[in-house]
Amino acid sequence: MGGGHNAAMPAPAALTITRNPAASRFEAVVDGQLAVCDYRRQGNLIDMTHTGVPRALEGRGIAAALVAATLDWARAQGLRVRPSCSYVAVYMLRHPDTLDLRE
Numbered sequence: 001m002g003g004g005h006n007a008a009m010p011a012p013a014a015l016t017i018t019r020n021p022a023a024s025r026f027e028a029v030v031d032g033q034l035a036v037c038d039y040r041r042q043g044n045l046i047d048m049t050h051t052g053v054p055r056a057l058e059g060r061g062i063a064a065a066l067v068a069a070t071l072d073w074a075r076a077q078g079l080r081v082r083p084s085c086s087y088v089a090v091y092m093l094r095h096p097d098t099l100d101l102r103e
Contacts, residue, residue: 015062017069026070030057037066037088045103046074047082067091071098 017028025038035057038050048070053063067088074081081101083089092098 015065017066019069019073026066026073028062028066030060030062033057035062035066037063037070038085039070041079044078045080045082046070047084048088049084051085051087063087064091068095071101074101 015028015030017026019026023038024040025036027034027036029035033054033056035053036051037048038052040047040049048067051063051067053066068091071081071092079101080103081088081092081098082103083092092102
C-alpha cells in the first residue's frame with residue numbers, strides 16, 4: 001500500500017468511512033480495495049501510526065478523507081493526537097485548524 005500523498009484532491013462523493021475499533025483504525029472500501037488510517041489509543045492520546053491506500057486508488061483524496069475523519073473523531077472524543085505517520089503530520093501542517101489537537 002502506498003501513502004496516497006496527494007491531500008489536495010477532493011474525496012470521492014460516495015466515500016463511506018467507518019471506524020473499526022477492534023482493528024484501531026478508520027477504513028474505507030473503494031472499488032473493492034481497503035484503505036486505512038491506523039491509530040493506537042493510549043488513554044487520552046491517539047497515536048496515528050499509518051495511512052495506507054492501495055496504489056490503484058492513490059490521488060483520489062482517500063487518504064486525506066481518512067485522516068480528516070480520524071481527526072474529527074479525536075476532537076469529538078477530547079483526545080490529543082500524535083502524528084507518527086508522516087502523511088498525517090503533513091496533513092496537519094496543511095490544515096492549521098487541526099494543529100491544536102497535537103500532543
